[in-house]
Amino acid sequence: MEGAGGERASAIAPIMKWKNDFSRLFQYFLDRSTPHMVERWLGTLVIVMVYVLRVFFIQGFYIVSYGLGIYILNLLIGFLSPKVDPELEALDGASLPTKGSDEFKPFIRRLPEFKFWYAITKAFCIAFLMTFFSVFDVPVFWPILLIYWIVLFILTMKRQIMHMIKYKYVPIDLGKQVMFFLASPNDFSILINRT
Incomplete structure (x- = not known):
């Protein structure tokens, strides 16, 4: 034995x-x-294109695509949301800074960019593999699924944008913000001549 x-x-x-x-x-x-963000997203874009072409030519697996769309919407909400929700923080007594003398709190995502990329890439790879098994090709009327997903996307994004406006945060980092203060019209001409 x-x-x-x-x-x-x-x-x-x-x-x-x-x-x-x-x-x-x-x-x-x-x-x-990790540091090659553009290359990673271009690779993911290639995977997305392969998946879309496969679904287009097979003319099926719409329920897999719908589930993938719902999952990506969920990831997007995590990517656009702050790590600490201001609504819950306000209940604890702490809140976002409202005056210049308040403490500065930088925007930290609930789902970091790398994890967002990795989850989307993995989801498209899994969905692509699912297209090789006929058990996942459930017959559905795809226009209804598409319309339902668009309505769900619009309502979810509206709620997220209203949350951003209410608590005054921007989840997109466009680099360091630089402000110019001009004392007179003469300063503007000096600024133009420098560039």
Whole structure:
């Protein structure tokens, strides 16, 4: 009896070693891709295009696409939301700064950009793999799903934008903001001549 268990362990050992090696190599390349944001998103765009072309040519798997759209909408809400919700923070007594003397709190996302990218890329890869199994090709009338998703997107984004306006935060980082103060029209001409 012990021989059978030892044979099973010796058969599983190479598989576990391969799994650990693959996991380590995958994590290495994932870590190296972190600073290359544009390249990562371009790669994801290629994966999205392949998925869209596959669904278009097969003329099916609309329920998979709908589920993917709902998942991406959920990720987008996490990406656009602050880590600490101002509504809940206001209940605790703390609030966002309203005066110049209040403490500055930078915008920190609930879902960081890298995790957002990774989740979207993984979701499209899984959805692409699902298109190879006919069990996921549930017959539906896709225009209804599309209209429902658009309505859901509009209502969700409206609520998120109203939240942004109410608590005065902008989730998009456009770099360092620089303001120019001009004392006289003469300063404007000096500014133009510098550039």
